Amino acid sequence: MSPTKEQQLWMYENMVVSRRFEESIEKIYMEGKSPAFNMANGPIPGEMHLSNGQEPVAVGVCAHLTKDDIVTATHRPHHQAIAKGVDLKKMAAEIFGKVTGLSGGRGGHMHIFDSNVNFACSGIIAQGCGPACGAALSRKMQNKPGVAVAFLGEGAVNQGAFHEAMNLAAVWKLPVVFVVEDNAWGISVSKADSTAVPRNDVRAAAYGMPGHFIENNDPYAIFEIAGQAIERARAGEGPTLIEIETFRLAGHFMGDAEGYRPEGEKDALFEKDPIPSMRERLLADGVSDAAGLDKIEADALARVEEAIQFARDSEYAPDEDALTSVFAA
Amino acid sequence: MLDTKSNERRLTVARAMAESIAQEMRVDDRVFVMGEDIGDLGGVFGNTRGLVEEFGKDRIRDTPISETAFISAAVGAAMDGMRPVVELMFVDFFGVCFDAIYNLMAKNIYFSGGQSSVPMVLMTSTGGGYSDAGQHSQCLYGSFAHLPGMKVVSPSNAYDAKGLMTAAMRDDSPVIYMYHKGLQGMGWLGTEPGANVNTPESDYTVEIGKAKVLREGTDVTLVGLAMGVHNALKAADNLAEQGVSAEVIDLVSLVPLDRETVINSVAKTGRLIVVDEDYNSYGVSGEIITTVCEHDISKLKAAPKRVTYPDVPIPFARNMEQFCLPNADKIVAAYKDM
Structure with missing residues (x-):
């Protein structure tokens, strides 16, 4: 299964939107936070987990999803949200904590919810796995089409919730795909120091489901394997586990000095930055000429700037909004 | 009821x-x-x-x-x-x-x-x-x-x-x-x-967030839920034999909590005992007592009491568990101690 020309360009476009978005957030996040770094200050307070470098995972998987499919995402959700079609302006406003945000400022960047495209998050490690199973069960019981994708990090595979959900999905043959983004680091602890097996795809065998490992953050390989898994799920054949080697080009969160990363590791990853390499491949394969890609990049930047401006221009919610939406209206 | x-x-x-x-x-x-x-x-x-x-x-x-x-x-x-x-x-x-x-x-x-x-x-x-x-x-x-x-x-x-x-x-x-x-x-x-x-066969709902006054009284309000209600009703029978009129409230719902029914009852009786099989500290009993005190402490004729599970893990042996559990006698004793 190879991406069509349109799919390739869609993937590239969404990778670039995601990267420009993260670069913009990164810059604004530091406003008001210097000379002394205080997380509570500036237009974007709180923790900030950027996904620079992990874009291929999001686009390679979400290229196969429609807005009716379900994604449960993590504390590092921007790339996944963008690829799933979450409203960019409302997401930016949510990250700023504005009343025009997806959740009116109640959630912030770790809790991105957009029911229009069936996108939900949990800031707690591996806790999106169960809800993905439930959404998949819901579709199965209602005889409605739909696949649920649970994204998680490689550090999440040692959580019970992951294993419980894998078992449930398998024993009930649910249309779920578990996608592990292996960025090699659980905050500061390396995969080798935390996980008993070098590759987590082998864990699929314990639950009688197919497991795949994809090396080197390759959007084309991700597209292919994810496509097979999602097709399998749609056909009623049950869940799949995919682990994808990807690159964390930023710290765990902003402000992370990353002293734990070996010298040269990040430089080597930047050398393999998936966005320039995909651009090269698109050109080499004749999918687009340089002008075409330049336009995609310019449009992506414009979309991001519009979303950020919308967020900046929006008002904060009245204080008392904190007391509403605890229960369903 | x-x-x-x-x-x-x-x-x-x-x-x-x-x-x-x-x-x-x-x-x-x-x-x-x-x-x-x-x-x-x-x-x-x-x-x-x-x-x-x-x-x-x-x-x-x-x-x-x-x-x-x-x-x-x-x-x-x-x-x-x-x-x-x-x-x-x-x-x-x-x-x-x-x-x-x-x-x-x-x-x-x-x-x-x-x-x-x-x-x-x-x-x-x-x-x-x-x-x-x-x-x-x-x-x-x-x-x-x-x-x-x-x-x-x-x-x-x-x-x-x-x-x-x-x-x-x-x-x-x-x-x-x-x-x-x-x-x-x-x-x-x-x-x-x-x-x-x-229990009627036809379907019906009981409102979530509304307490029930199961027994009206004038001298003391006994507030409980689940098993605590039954202990309170037995205690109320016992107190009645001694000439004390106890009002019994079944909370039914903790969230939302019907504070008004409790407040109105204590306004009438002036005395409050909360019965709760949950642990004593930081729980329902404290919340009910606080509700009454915050609203109008002057309505209380005596310090409120609670009959609850002590702050210990629940033991296996029958005698030790029964010693810890709330019961009607403990409620009556609490009233007498007010």
């Missing part, structure tokens, strides 16, 4: 719960049940008996022993348009799955800014008194009621059990439905006969 006329349709709490679920499942395809041993076994505490025979294994779904998976799956299903009823067999087991409950179930409406609803019921058994020790006998009412984003109810009798369950299944917010094992009508557990009351 606690009707004991012999010609009426008395059900156990267990049967009332199952009847409510069956009736709702007949009219709403979105309702289904998940939990451990809720299918062929009919629930360890009888509250899903007969359902799998009528609705089949797809909608009455036995789960692996995997509370994190199936409770968080219920959250995902609820957000996708279903109305799951899930069972946490013993409330004590919340320790293995609390993230699904308080971080997902209870927070997704808020974090979505109200975009999503989470219409699910988490039913769970509470209470001791039968020597099951400290991992199978707790109530933990306060632990759940403390955390925002979930409604919490606990019926004291079959009528309320049925109506609350129906109301819970129709609610668009998550409801924790805590049923006391000693009120289930399961003979093997020992059971409180006062819980088996007239």
